[in-house]
Amino acid sequence: MSAYKRLLAYIEKLESVAVAFSGGVDSTFLAYAVREALGDKAVAITVDSPYIPRWEIDEAKVLAKEIGIRHVILPATIHESIAHNPSNRCYLCKKVIFSSILEEAKRQGVKVVVDGSNVDDTKDYRPGLAALHELNVRSPLMACEWTKEMIRESSKEVGLTTHDKPAYACLLTRLPYDTTITQEELERIEKSEVYLMTLGFRAVRVRSHGQLARIEVARNMRKKLFDEALLDKISHTLKTYGYDYVTIEASGYTMGSFNQQIGK
Incomplete structure (x- = not known):
């Protein structure tokens, strides 16, 4: 039995499922699998909070429609x-x-809530x-031992546009603890x-330290970033947004970079 068929078999046993749906790589693939396994007994639930970018909410709506899954x-x-x-x-x-998702799932008559966590999520600080x-x-x-690479590969095979989408996290991760x-x-x-x-940096973070913005881009995009004219343009624009200083993280994007300070 293939890994995907094992995943479908696991989901089918849950009978009815609500997917915590962000529109990211993992939750989109999971929503696709849940819809295939359970049909109308599946629902995607997206939480619209102040620390989720507007574009992600809009994209989640489009993706849910493409998958054909009921969407709430x-x-x-901010609690x-x-x-x-x-x-x-x-x-x-x-x-x-x-x-809140569990409460909504109950209102929808759904038995189980699932999320898109995979085995690679155990490699970072994930309380x-x-x-x-x-x-x-x-x-x-x-539970079915899927890695991020497996999810991306299978997403591409079934035609999901999120197969090469960079990893994103809520905006709270841009702020120091x-x-x-x-x-x-x-x-x-x-x-x-x-x-x-809009300048072409897909995997990007702006870590905010008060009046200082610290920009992180993917390591393979640093050469594009380190252009004098472009840096001047970026600095000017971010300062119009309220920052006094705009800096670059020389080593590039690092997942959960603020987590490195825990325990120090």
Whole structure:
């Protein structure tokens, strides 16, 4: 039995499923598989919070329609437990967000909530995984031992446009831990990243340190970035968004770069 057939068999046993759907590589592939395995007994639930970029919400809507899965958008606010971006923010956030998804799934008459975590997610600091376990949220891709590479390859095979989509994370990951979160700051970060995307930088982060913006691009895109005219243009634009200083992370994009400070 192929890995994909094993995944479908796992999902079929769940009978009815709600997918926590961000529109990223993993959740899109999982939503596709859930729709194939369960048909109308599947639903995708997307949480629309202030720390999720608008373009991701819009893209999730389009992807759900392409997959043909029923789609629900859940509005959310910045919960008081994460208002100051604590180091266990991901755990606290997942607890709140997935509790709301579980409630919505119940309203939809769905038995099980699943997320797109895969085996590679154990390689970084991911306290949110503990919250999923506590809430009995299933992770079919992890249970069936799928890696990110397998997900991308299979996504391409079935024609999903997300097969080569760069990894993204919520905007809170752009802020140092123990920093007060404001709507204005999140909007400034999102605006800065969208601008850099328009310049051709797909995998990009703008880490925000008060009035200083620290730009990270994919390592293989640094040569494109290190152009004097382009750097001047980027610096000028981000300063119009409210930053006083604009810097470049010389080593390029690093997943969860703020996690390196935990325990120091």
